[in-house]
Amino acid sequence: MKNVQYYLDRFRVTEKQLDELICTALSRGGDYADLFFEYTVYQELLLRDGQVSSGGFHVDYGVGIRVLKGERTGYAYSESTEMSDMLAATAAASYIAKASSDNGRKTYGRFQTSAKNDFYPVLDDWRNNDAGRFIPVLTELEKRIFSKDSRTVKVIAKNVWSESEIMMYNSFGELTCDFRPIGNLIAAGVFIQNDRTESRTVSKSFRTGAEMLDENLVERLAVETVSGVDDMFAAIRPKGGRMPVVMGAGASGILLHEAMGHSFEADFNRKDQSVFSGMLGKKVCNSGINIVDDATIRSNRGACNYDDEGVPGQRTYLVRDGVLESYIHDRLSANSFGLPSTGNGRRESFRFYPLPRMRATYMENGQASKADIIASVKKGIYVDEFSNGQVQIGEGDFTFYVKRGYLIENGRLTAPVKDLNVIGNGPRALADITAVGNDLEIDDGSWTCGKDGQEVPVSCGMPTVLVGSLTVGGE
Amino acid sequence: MNYMKNKEIQGLITADEASVAGFCMDALLKNGASDARISLSKSTSDTVEMLNGELDKVSHSSDRAIVISVFADGKYGTFSTNMLERKEIEAFAAKAVRAVRLMEEDRDRSLPPSSRTAKDAVTGRETGLFDEKYADIDAERRFRMAENECMYGKFSKDDRYDVISEECEYSDLVEDNYLIDSAGFSGRHTESSFVLSSEMTIKSPDGKKFSGSWWESSPFIDRLDTCRCAAKALERAVRQLGPVHHEGGRLAMVVDTTVSSKLISPVISALNAFSIYQKSSFLEDSLGKKVFSAGMTLMDLPRTYGKPGARLYDSEGVATKDAPVIKCGQVCNYFINTYMSAKMNMEPTVESISRPVLLPWNCPEDNGITDADALMKICGKGILVTGFNGGNCNGVTGDFSYGIEGFAFENGEILYPVREMLITGNMSGLWNNLVAAGNDSRECRKWQIPSLAFENVDFSG
Numbered sequence: 001m002k003n004v005q006y007y008l009d010r011f012r013v014t015e016k017q018l019d020e021l022i023c024t025a026l027s028r029g030g031d032y033a034d035l036f037f038e039y040t041v042y043q044e045l046l047l048r049d050g051q052v053s054s055g056g057f058h059v060d061y062g063v064g065i066r067v068l069k070g071e072r073t074g075y076a077y078s079e080s081t082e083m084s085d086m087l088a089a090t091a092a093a094s095y096i097a098k099a100s101s102d103n104g105r106k107t108y109g110r111f112q113t114s115a116k117n118d119f120y121p122v123l124d125d126w127r128n129n130d131a132g133r134f135i136p137v138l139t140e141l142e143k144r145i146f147s148k149d150s151r152t153v154k155v156i157a158k159n160v161w162s163e164s165e166i167m168m169y170n171s172f173g174e175l176t177c178d179f180r181p182i183g184n185l186i187a188a189g190v191f192i193q194n195d196r197t198e199s200r201t202v203s204k205s206f207r208t209g210a211e212m213l214d215e216n217l218v219e220r221l222a223v224e225t226v227s228g229v230d231d232m233f234a235a236i237r238p239k240g241g242r243m244p245v246v247m248g249a250g251a252s253g254i255l256l257h258e259a260m261g262h263s264f265e266a267d268f269n270r271k272d273q274s275v276f277s278g279m280l281g282k283k284v285c286n287s288g289i290n291i292v293d294d295a296t297i298r299s300n301r302g303a304c305n306y307d308d309e310g311v312p313g314q315r316t317y318l319v320r321d322g323v324l325e326s327y328i329h330d331r332l333s334a335n336s337f338g339l340p341s342t343g344n345g346r347r348e349s350f351r352f353y354p355l356p357r358m359r360a361t362y363m364e365n366g367q368a369s370k371a372d373i374i375a376s377v378k379k380g381i382y383v384d385e386f387s388n389g390q391v392q393i394g395e396g397d398f399t400f401y402v403k404r405g406y407l408i409e410n411g412r413l414t415a416p417v418k419d420l421n422v423i424g425n426g427p428r429a430l431a432d433i434t435a436v437g438n439d440l441e442i443d444d445g446s447w448t449c450g451k452d453g454q455e456v457p458v459s460c461g462m463p464t465v466l467v468g469s470l471t472v473g474g475e
Numbered sequence: 476m477n478y479m480k481n482k483e484i485q486g487l488i489t490a491d492e493a494s495v496a497g498f499c500m501d502a503l504l505k506n507g508a509s510d511a512r513i514s515l516s517k518s519t520s521d522t523v524e525m526l527n528g529e530l531d532k533v534s535h536s537s538d539r540a541i542v543i544s545v546f547a548d549g550k551y552g553t554f555s556t557n558m559l560e561r562k563e564i565e566a567f568a569a570k571a572v573r574a575v576r577l578m579e580e581d582r583d584r585s586l587p588p589s590s591r592t593a594k595d596a597v598t599g600r601e602t603g604l605f606d607e608k609y610a611d612i613d614a615e616r617r618f619r620m621a622e623n624e625c626m627y628g629k630f631s632k633d634d635r636y637d638v639i640s641e642e643c644e645y646s647d648l649v650e651d652n653y654l655i656d657s658a659g660f661s662g663r664h665t666e667s668s669f670v671l672s673s674e675m676t677i678k679s680p681d682g683k684k685f686s687g688s689w690w691e692s693s694p695f696i697d698r699l700d701t702c703r704c705a706a707k708a709l710e711r712a713v714r715q716l717g718p719v720h721h722e723g724g725r726l727a728m729v730v731d732t733t734v735s736s737k738l739i740s741p742v743i744s745a746l747n748a749f750s751i752y753q754k755s756s757f758l759e760d761s762l763g764k765k766v767f768s769a770g771m772t773l774m775d776l777p778r779t780y781g782k783p784g785a786r787l788y789d790s791e792g793v794a795t796k797d798a799p800v801i802k803c804g805q806v807c808n809y810f811i812n813t814y815m816s817a818k819m820n821m822e823p824t825v826e827s828i829s830r831p832v833l834l835p836w837n838c839p840e841d842n843g844i845t846d847a848d849a850l851m852k853i854c855g856k857g858i859l860v861t862g863f864n865g866g867n868c869n870g871v872t873g874d875f876s877y878g879i880e881g882f883a884f885e886n887g888e889i890l891y892p893v894r895e896m897l898i899t900g901n902m903s904g905l906w907n908n909l910v911a912a913g914n915d916s917r918e919c920r921k922w923q924i925p926s927l928a929f930e931n932v933d934f935s936g
Contacts, residue, residue: 048753051579051580051581052578052579053550053551053578053579053580053581053584054551054552054553054578054581055552055553055574055578056552056553056554056555056571056574057554057570057571057574058554058555058556059555059556059557059558059567060556060557061556061557061558062557071531072530072531072532073531073532073533073534074532074533074534075532075533075534075535076534076535076536077536077537078537079537079538079539079557079558089535089537092533092535093533093534093535095533095614096530096532096533130574130577131574131577131578132577135577135579153754154753154754154755156753190753190754190755190871192754197754197755197871197872198871198872199754199755199870199871237874237899240723240897240899240933240935241722241723241935241936242936271526271639271640271676272639272640272676273639273640273676273684273686275684351536351538353532353534387867388865388866388867389865390864390865390878392686392864393686394639394676394684394685394686395683395684395685395686395715395894396684397864397878397880397894397895398864398865399864399865399866399878399897400865401865401866401867401876418869418874419867419869419872419874419875419876420876420899421865421866421867421876421877421878421897421899423864423865423878423895423896423897424895425895471895471896471897471935471936472897472935473866473876473877473897473898473899473935474899474933474935475899475900475933
């Protein structure tokens, strides 16, 4: 783990200069200020037509400066850490204080930054390897996909990784540094059978070093890329309408993310815009259901040693035993509610101010078996692969797109289905979860959450659950 | 190219910054690149956000980045950095060439020939999208622009709802791009944009919340339609009050121009040569064939002066031109860049669409503007779609399923709002069921897609 001096040198600043910037930021009457320094290297390699003939690296460097006045935010950034450039950005951010009358609380929470969280240890630093280390991995992945299914006509394999060095400093004097790796291995196969074409993309992502690219991962990805291809060619479009939906273990966590998670984000609740505003402490679903947002899962894509406000990563119960226990807070929203931050202040990069964002969001295990849950449904669908979730915060209406599933008829999985959208209402769907399985899985796909133009890596998980009634697209 | 007078305008590339691109080119060639393309981009943006009539957030951003495409020993790579000091650029260029040499050979990679690149993008102002008045806008004016949009506290009492929150925003942006390649191409594109927006959240007496939003934008601040976003946003929230469950069925669908581009987007993606080459396009083998309704004519009109979306060159520097993409349902063009042209042995076109314009069709002759209201009258009964909520289109098959919100209508008149509904179908089938395309595209949008009417659409409710 690199020490503070390493980060100061990386960003070409001294601790004295950090204090000077904070003083300038607060000089117009701001209540709180913070600095977010970032150096990120991002690299991608792409295999296509059997060759790794395209790739590159990208460097991003800069500092974001935020000033809070009550519940108001001023923000600016500089791509240079020359003191004159940073001071100019600081002046722009401090405008918020000049223009604002006083409002709201101004505590923002102090945190023990001496905590040495290490949720993503790195054994093999990506930057210590060149493309020569990764090209054989992509080649082998392609070879295995072709060998596992004779209908394969095209394979794209991709390795994308990034490493970010982050240094944060605020007007409480809290100085926090973090090193954040993230690696992705992605495979896309195109398959042809009797003049019909289908495609399938699978990804795995971890906060880890290059050690993730081992034999097991390559085999797992190859197997998953070709799994279900028969069903894709056999899939039908069912008759649409309202019906029971069994959400398979793992990626079904998208239900929590879209239907509940976003509506639990406290910036929406601070403004009374969320469908869950005013529901803290109230029963929102059946007893026994626990929903967690967790920064502490080792090497997980949603893990955070610290959030982007320097608050230590933690495990937060959002719903415990069916009762809404906590919203998802950054320092600003926590200040508004008079609570400590839950460590969810996250941002895409130094170009953005932090917002309350999810990390790894999942439901804890229940008692039922997957088989019993499916058997309990006379007519409905079972779904286990998704993309493109979305929610309307005020109304609570959410959707997610089903890439793979099956009809359930008389308690049995029958015809495969795909390319269906499912729509529901968050509070109603949460209250309508009538069975929770005992098979929790955290999905390791490359989940990315978008909000207000910012994308952050997240993950999700779920045991098998039964939602009594959702609207399913169909013909 | 004269950069001197730009020095005082934030967001515009200065002569010194432009020289960094040349310096980077020299460094790449010195390190062994056979060819290179360098894109230097700079932008500045300011945003003022109001919450319930009071200032909530101000933000200022200023970006510079250099993106390079490197060709060396028959190999290729792309790289970028925002660390533009010459010492950094020198090291960056050397490292990039080393990284390219680790790739596998691909002889189909090359720069476009200079006969295809634009010659008329010299000052960046040729598209007529830059407002010289941008330089005069200060923080106080930005604040006033945002403040003037606010209606909070000025609403007349209405028993049907309470206003929960009003968010209004003003933002301006200047983007400047300077693109050069080692074959001698040099191009510049400069544009400004000014945006006002509002989002209103209301609550009905039974506690249900509804939100509505509206935005206005223009490349020129004086042409911005001001002081109407909040009222429009409120109107769009209020009209959603009292949604009624709709069972769905096979119905006519009218899609409002504010959201209709959602339905053309998968078609445009499917015309991209890369998708076709990867066998991931439902429009593979469609060139020259009539695959959509005879009423569907989609143009790419990038050379319309002063209109959002106009540009003189694509990301390779290739000169754009006004051309039909789909004419009377027949596919006229794929989007084929230099690389895909070599891979597919097809004539190159441009890398991507710039300014899609869907032409009107089947509009009532005695009506000046054919909008969603007029299309509802044509259709008689069905669902008016005013928003999409998630969903996707499978690019390989064209199968789609989208969440929608909107209104049921009969006899051309709106009956009630609908929620939690889905449409499901196939893109080819949908566009073959086009009944009419209006002429009400919003001037401020890059994608000029009017309100549309389709028949026989599957709705689930």
